Amino acid sequence: MPMEPIIEMRNVRKSFGREHVLRDLSLAIAKDSVSVIIGRSGGGKSVLLKHIIGLMQPDQGQVIIDGQDIARMSERQMAPVRRKFGMLFQESALFDSMNVEENVAFPLLEHTRKSRSEVMDIVAQKLTAVGLKEMGHKMSSELSGGMRKRVGLARALALEPKIVLFDEPTSGLDPVMAATINELIVRTQAEFHATCVVISHDIPAAMSTGHELFMLFEGRIIAQGTPDQIRQWDDPVVQQFIHGRAEGPISIV
Numbered sequence: 001m002p003m004e005p006i007i008e009m010r011n012v013r014k015s016f017g018r019e020h021v022l023r024d025l026s027l028a029i030a031k032d033s034v035s036v037i038i039g040r041s042g043g044g045k046s047v048l049l050k051h052i053i054g055l056m057q058p059d060q061g062q063v064i065i066d067g068q069d070i071a072r073m074s075e076r077q078m079a080p081v082r083r084k085f086g087m088l089f090q091e092s093a094l095f096d097s098m099n100v101e102e103n104v105a106f107p108l109l110e111h112t113r114k115s116r117s118e119v120m121d122i123v124a125q126k127l128t129a130v131g132l133k134e135m136g137h138k139m140s141s142e143l144s145g146g147m148r149k150r151v152g153l154a155r156a157l158a159l160e161p162k163i164v165l166f167d168e169p170t171s172g173l174d175p176v177m178a179a180t181i182n183e184l185i186v187r188t189q190a191e192f193h194a195t196c197v198v199i200s201h202d203i204p205a206a207m208s209t210g211h212e213l214f215m216l217f218e219g220r221i222i223a224q225g226t227p228d229q230i231r232q233w234d235d236p237v238v239q240q241f242i243h244g245r246a247e248g249p250i251s252i253v
């Protein structure tokens, strides 16, 4: 079956001064997939994600979201495109002055004309989906890291986005909570028919949750494929990275 990409980056370049972070980067992410981006710390994964959601514009190249090139769109043109996205930020980015319910309701009150009762129905449904049905009245500041991630995910899903981006969703969580979040990502994709793009440093989790993995190295995607294809990828850089070996072609400078 030919794959239908929902996100495409073509020959994207992005530099900050003399630092060339993305160098002729191309990738295609299939609709309704869980795609995981792996790569070294500081290698440009967050920069890549910001290009996908239009928070950064490339110096050169195209970023095609759902058939539209957003690379040179104005903020005003971007507004309807951004509605296609939900994002779970590294630090969850909850409003600590609000309770859980209010946090999840926020995008609905901000971006739709739904009535209060419709909004609260959706909030209850999303909180149930992330296993926090009874937690609506808790203040965000009182939550554990794992709960914060789940509230962040419920909020990211509130507007039923086509694409959900996850920036290191399991960092700092215990293994059980990390597994729960990974399961939620897989369920999000299946239940909400969303395309999930995940940045992760957790290679075993990337292998078990991702339909496709993309390895970013020196500003390019040097490997793209199913977990099995990546395991067998014939490149010592990829092999060193996925096995977490200190010795190999990747140098620490």
Ligand SMILES: Nc1ncnc2c1ncn2[C@@H]1O[C@H](COP(=O)(O)OP(=O)(O)OP(=O)(O)O)[C@@H](O)[C@H]1O
Binding pocket: 016, 019, 021, 039, 040, 041, 042, 043, 044, 045, 046, 047, 048
């Ligand atoms: N707005 C910016 N201005 C200047 N440099 C930036 C900016 N954003 C990112 N960079 C630089 O781009 C490089 C890549 O950063 P990025 O945050 O994308 O890495 P990462 O792969 O997500 O790292 P980590 O895994 O540690 O989160 C870094 O050297 C960073 O300093």
